Amino acid sequence: MKTRLTETLIKNTQWKGKEVRLVDASLPGFYVAINKHTKTFKVKADLWVGTPGQKKKVRSVNQAFASVEQISLRDARTQAATYLSQIKAGTDPFKKTETYEYNIKKMVDLFILSRQEKGRRPATCEGYSQISVRYLKAIHSESAADYELHKAYELHKKLTKCHGAVTADKAIKLLSSSYRYIRPRTPAGTIDHNPFEGFEYNNPKPKNGRTMILEELPSWYEALQIIKNPIRRGFHLTMLYSGLRRATASKIEHDWLDERKSCMNIPGRAMKNGEDLSVPVSDQLIQIFKNTSTCSKRMYPRSPWLFPTVGKDGQVKPIVAANEKALNHRTGHTSRRTYRTIAALAGVSDRNGDLLLGHKIAGIRGRYIDEPQLFGQLLHDQKLISRFIDEHMLKG
Template sequence: MPDIRIALTDKTIAQLPAPKDGWYLARDTDLKGFFVVIGKRKRTFTVQGDLRQGGKRASSVRVSIGNAGEMSTRAARGIAKAYLARISQGRHPRDDKRPEAGSPAPNGACGGAIAGVTLREAWQRYLEAHLIRKGRSEVTISGYRDHVERVFAEWLDTSLHELAMDPARMAKKHDDVTRENGPYMANGCMRTLRAIYNHARKTNRSLPADNPADAVDWNEEERRNTGMGSADLGGWFMELASLENPVRREFHLFTLLCGSRPAALQQIKPNHIDFWRRTLHIPKPKGGRKKAFDIPLSRQMILCLIRAIRLGRQMHPVQALEWVFPADSESGHLAETKEDREILSKWGNDLRQTFRTIATAAGVSEIDAKLLMNHAIPGVNAGYITRHKLLENHLRSQQQTISSAVFTALGASITQDRALRDWLGRARPRPEGTVSAGRQFVVRMAAGMTQGSS
């Protein structure tokens, strides 16, 4: 193909056709001597100019800047201007091995093509090499993606060097997000940007050492104290009993009884439940697969799971084959667990805080509560505790203590209130019968039978 002359941008370069054979040049209409070499498999930013000695042309110099698939046009153009300036001074661009790493070039470009990495490129590497490779949960990845691809959408094709050299831009963005989305979201977005920049700098030492996120004045964050005490549970159970969707009702109850993060519970499957051992396996909690753990099940938790499975089979028979809490969603399981506060006043992490509050009131030790919630234990004690050795007896006993405290708080209402009685009042079998029935039910469900037993 013959050479062409166009205004070079990321978009126009991406739209250029690949040649059937050989290569051709796409020259920039704005900057003389700056062009892209278009090959069958690669597109390379390049600069060309005449070296002069004594006012006369001595030789022509052509120098590649970098792969167009790995750096932005804006960054490449900045480097091209620096190279052309050297050529105009009679110096070869590669003399002195390019401008020193970290030193600013014209228009804020950084010497060396590697410093032209954009936020989009750095995010993709962070996603693949850090989040996915280390087994971070889908919910965690989704949160990072929302920050980068929604909140920082207008910066995706901006180089990290440019962001680092404009701290006022960071501070203004943090102020804008605080005003529009709240202080917690603003802080979270900047933490994400800080992590991506630090990760990118490991392989891009020419990036400035100062992280652009350090320019913001962080919003003050306070722990939300939204948990319930024993006296609050009666009213909350009444609200929950009137919830229209019974699968969601069981989900919120189970969240309260186990104290786990809702995002992890949304994705539990029937084969994660071991009714014989009375445990529920959580394969991908916050922190990824390496944080996988088993939750010991109390009698009330077993009954809750059995009800959820049976109701799920009735409401969503196809999705229930795979999920304990099925739904008509793209994933097939509950994906959104928020409720109208006027209908259900507490849900999500409110119930996680409630679990911790009830556990303390019931006399469960701080270490046992942390183990049940899969929290890290600070100090040297963590290295001397073997969690799975405590699971079968001690932790299950502590779990039963918490569940019993929850239901004891209901008092006589569990038999006197019709909604509660219909939902919970008649399901009080012995522990042994509960385990056996639950195990038989799950085995039959896995075999595709339509009838279960409780």
């Protein structure tokens, strides 16, 4: 059904178990495809070639060309009109280009776009983009067809030295995946090899994460008081009392808290797995939210976030608090690991401990358990964990 496309309509329309298509009433062939994790602008039209009266249908073009985060609706409609005009004239604007036109940047960009079309999580695609911009920029202009193995090893060695073994491996694996994607989708002779086949990666052993022991909690809480910003203090307390990932906790908004039901409703856009989550909240967490919200609304009255800050560009954004000198870097994932350890020490079952972290129940059990019905048990355990933290952190 055709509709009048607006930015608001696109933003408010959500995935409903299958792809939702918002077809533009003003430009036939232009629509927005809404999937579980992505919203993309697409064009759809039949490509005909030949002289009038003898035209032959070549193929049906149904192609995504940008995500809604990349360009505005107005720019997308203009771009779509250009594509549709070319198709009507018998030219395929999405036809695979020749060898010399493929450089590393274009190849990686096409791979990332393909992942978006596949419905991969936005965080995953954004991670690919960041790797490309930060670590592959030096080779963006090089020909993908001419890139050789010895160059790959030189780049890998340099990245390992400057940014670490894990980052170097991620960058090269992104390149390798891009080659694997693009090779079968280009004409014969365009890209005939993947220089990363058989590549020897660093494959560093994962480091054991830091976890605070119970005896550390009083000194950690004392050090927390040194932090003058009440919003940052509230953020670190929330991390410890909830076990949320840092990226999720930083995006908490004022209206997510439902005090009457003792829960916080987190939308999928703030979750690593892209799925909505209702987190049970204890009385301690509710009080932390209230105290922080009062300060937040006073300091940043127009911000929707519970933990806002001002970026280098002067814009208000969610807090970024990877490290705190006062806390001796006992923040972020350390708080999450400490929370899960305390849950075990307090007697919380492994199943409930994992669910409180936002993890899914593994295997066939997870398919047969209706998690929402466990909310009462999870709330009980959340309160138990908070009391356990209080007993060991605030004693004396």
